[in-house]
Amino acid sequence: MAGRIEDYALIGDLQTAALVGRDGSVDWLCLPRFDSPSCFSGLLGGGEHGAWRLAPVGAAQCSTRRYRGDSLVLESEWRTPEGAVRVTDFMPQRRLGGRRTPQLIRIVEGIEGNVPVRGELRLRFNYGRIEPWVRRTGHHRVAVAGPDSAWLRVPPGVHTYGLDGVTVSDFTATPGSRTAFVLTWQPSHLPTSPRTDTEDALAATLRDWQHWAGGCRYDGEWRDAVLRSLITLKALAYEPTGGIVAAATASLPERIGGMRNWDYRFCWLRDSSMTLSALLRGGFREEAAAWRRWLLRAIAGEPRDLQAVYGVAGERVLGETVADWLPGYEGSRPVRFGNAAVDQLQLDVYGEVVDTLHLALLAGLPMERHVWTLLRALMDYLEQHWREPDEGLWEVRGGRQHFVHSKVMSWVAADRAVRLAEATGLPAPVDRWRAMRDAVHADVCANGYDRRRGVFVQHYGGQGLDAATLFVVKTGFLPPDDPRVVRTVDAIREGLDHGGLTHRYQARQRTDGLPGGEGAFLACSFWLADALAATGRRTEARELFARVVGLGNDLGLLSEQWDPRARRQLGNTPQAFTHVALVNTAFTLNESA
Numbered sequence: 001m002a003g004r005i006e007d008y009a010l011i012g013d014l015q016t017a018a019l020v021g022r023d024g025s026v027d028w029l030c031l032p033r034f035d036s037p038s039c040f041s042g043l044l045g046g047g048e049h050g051a052w053r054l055a056p057v058g059a060a061q062c063s064t065r066r067y068r069g070d071s072l073v074l075e076s077e078w079r080t081p082e083g084a085v086r087v088t089d090f091m092p093q094r095r096l097g098g099r100r101t102p103q104l105i106r107i108v109e110g111i112e113g114n115v116p117v118r119g120e121l122r123l124r125f126n127y128g129r130i131e132p133w134v135r136r137t138g139h140h141r142v143a144v145a146g147p148d149s150a151w152l153r154v155p156p157g158v159h160t161y162g163l164d165g166v167t168v169s170d171f172t173a174t175p176g177s178r179t180a181f182v183l184t185w186q187p188s189h190l191p192t193s194p195r196t197d198t199e200d201a202l203a204a205t206l207r208d209w210q211h212w213a214g215g216c217r218y219d220g221e222w223r224d225a226v227l228r229s230l231i232t233l234k235a236l237a238y239e240p241t242g243g244i245v246a247a248a249t250a251s252l253p254e255r256i257g258g259m260r261n262w263d264y265r266f267c268w269l270r271d272s273s274m275t276l277s278a279l280l281r282g283g284f285r286e287e288a289a290a291w292r293r294w295l296l297r298a299i300a301g302e303p304r305d306l307q308a309v310y311g312v313a314g315e316r317v318l319g320e321t322v323a324d325w326l327p328g329y330e331g332s333r334p335v336r337f338g339n340a341a342v343d344q345l346q347l348d349v350y351g352e353v354v355d356t357l358h359l360a361l362l363a364g365l366p367m368e369r370h371v372w373t374l375l376r377a378l379m380d381y382l383e384q385h386w387r388e389p390d391e392g393l394w395e396v397r398g399g400r401q402h403f404v405h406s407k408v409m410s411w412v413a414a415d416r417a418v419r420l421a422e423a424t425g426l427p428a429p430v431d432r433w434r435a436m437r438d439a440v441h442a443d444v445c446a447n448g449y450d451r452r453r454g455v456f457v458q459h460y461g462g463q464g465l466d467a468a469t470l471f472v473v474k475t476g477f478l479p480p481d482d483p484r485v486v487r488t489v490d491a492i493r494e495g496l497d498h499g500g501l502t503h504r505y506q507a508r509q510r511t512d513g514l515p516g517g518e519g520a521f522l523a524c525s526f527w528l529a530d531a532l533a534a535t536g537r538r539t540e541a542r543e544l545f546a547r548v549v550g551l552g553n554d555l556g557l558l559s560e561q562w563d564p565r566a567r568r569q570l571g572n573t574p575q576a577f578t579h580v581a582l583v584n585t586a587f588t589l590n591e592s593a
């Protein structure tokens with residue numbers, strides 16, 4: 001059975017990522033890309049769906065663990081009656097253009113005593129469905145099925161044998177010993193990759209991460225949490241293309257036993273625009289340039305064909321399927337791969353994209369002609385369509401509405417486009433954009449505002465509250481001292497409260513068209529902290545911020561949601577949306593200190 005969501009650590013190589021549990025089991029790994037079928041799917045079922053456990057015999061969980069410095073190299077220490085060992089897990093970054101294949105390296109170091117250690121490798125390709133043929137060749141065990149092959153290099157002195165579909169490795173760790181296992185993935189028609197020097201790979205991986213983290217320019221309070229979030233966001237960026245995935249996992253539930261289980265291993269324009277803002281604020285401009293290139297390729301074509309979500313290389317077909325052979329995380333079914341949100345209209349993404357281009361300009365990135373052409377095409381489309389209902393940022397499945405957040409983000413698109421035109425002097429129909437900006441503003445204030453209660457509502461004609469309406473203050477749509485803003489912030493703080501955190505909207509409204517509830521949405525609590533700070537309630541904002549940061553696991557990782565009753569994380573993990581919001585709120589609180 002899988003561990004709790006907060007039991008998992010993330011390791012990755014900027015093209016894919018693995019989750020390692022406190023019990024030493026790698027329960028999730030997709031190869032060779034984030035969105036490839038998983039070869040370890042124990043997270044969504046059990047060990048029989050693929051996992052690789054490496055741990056002292058008889059020990060249940062490691063005693064302590066940490067990332068080594070500012071890296072994604074994980075060190076777990078195990079104290080047992082026989083002695084102590086340290087396991088170092090990492091994935092070396094792949095060199096672009098080189099021939100490096102994905103590798104997961106696990107080094108067991110003896111610290112004290114003679115500790116019997118066992119490895120149990122169960123590869124199950126195609127999301128836990130396919131048990132491969134395993135054969136021995138030289139120092140390797142090779143597992144092959146269809147297009148996939150995985151090579152386990154067995155260290156000298158380790159007794160390795162097959163037992164009931166599991167490759168078992170037994171050895172004893174003695175003080176000072178270092179026993180390194182390397183798992184390499186290759187397309188099955190290729191021969192094995194050259195031998196890897198694991199100590200060199202470890203040194204290079206540490207160097208790569210420390211070098212990158214050295215570029216961080218955040219120096220305020222909560223620096224550790226901010227830097228860990230930025231490292232996590234970097235780990236979710238697919239290096240060859242610049243696309244950024246929303247999370248490393250699929251189908252972790254928004255309620256234990258529920259059906260709100262979605263695949264987040266794709267690039268939402270919304271999530272990746274926000275990620276970019278956080279990386280830019282953190283001082284990382286190279287990622288912004290790479291993401292802009294990705295964006296230009298992904299959305300090239302008719303603006304009407306723009307999607308809210310793409311594959312890491314800009315793929316447009318992400319068909320949602322149900323994996324009925326997987327029991328789901330703690331029985332949460334169905335398990336879904338792919339995402340039907342690809343076919344939705346989500347008008348807010350235009351605002352997020354234009355806002356990010358504006359931020360990039362402010363951060364010193366030039367506005368090239370072809371980027372300007374793209375922006376103009378997006379604005380042409382939005383001018384024609386902002387009046388339409390859409391599925392909104394929450395990607396509802398209960399039918400389109402006039403979501404206030406979508407309209408506010410249409411206002412952001414027009415506002416930032418005007419500012420960009422003014423700053424660059426590039427040719428543009430600025431008067432039309434100004435007129436659109438005014439028209440959207442008037443429309444939202446007339447139809448998205450409940451005069452009786454004095455608050456903004458989720459959608460035109462509705463009564464429900466929605467944390468996304470906090471964007472009226474976050475984006476500058478209205479000033480923070482506007483009474484409509486203050487009352488909306490207060491109403492959300494009370495009406496969407498869930499154990500001191502924030503729900504994204506009132507589930508009883510049933511706008512989302514989905515049965516069952518969900519946890520508190522962590523990004524929304526950070527947005528509320530931003531709004532509280534903006535409206536002059538800094539102490540409350542700081543308390544809320546600290547409360548949410550405190551929900552991170554022992555490594556500072558946060559998933560999408562939190563269950564205040566069961567006191568556990570929910571939803572896909574680690575989630576970019578949450579970590580982005582953490583970084584942005586830390587900047588906000590720090591700047592206004």
Ligand SMILES: OC[C@H]1O[C@H](O[C@H]2O[C@H](CO)[C@@H](O)[C@H](O)[C@H]2O)[C@H](O)[C@@H](O)[C@@H]1O
Nearest residue numbers: 246262268270271339341393394395577
């Ligand atoms: O709640 C229903 C929807 O949930 C997912 O969407 C959420 O995650 C996205 C990625 O982080 C985010 O951009 C969006 O705002 C969230 O609502 C899921 O991907 C959807 O398919 C689902 O309808």
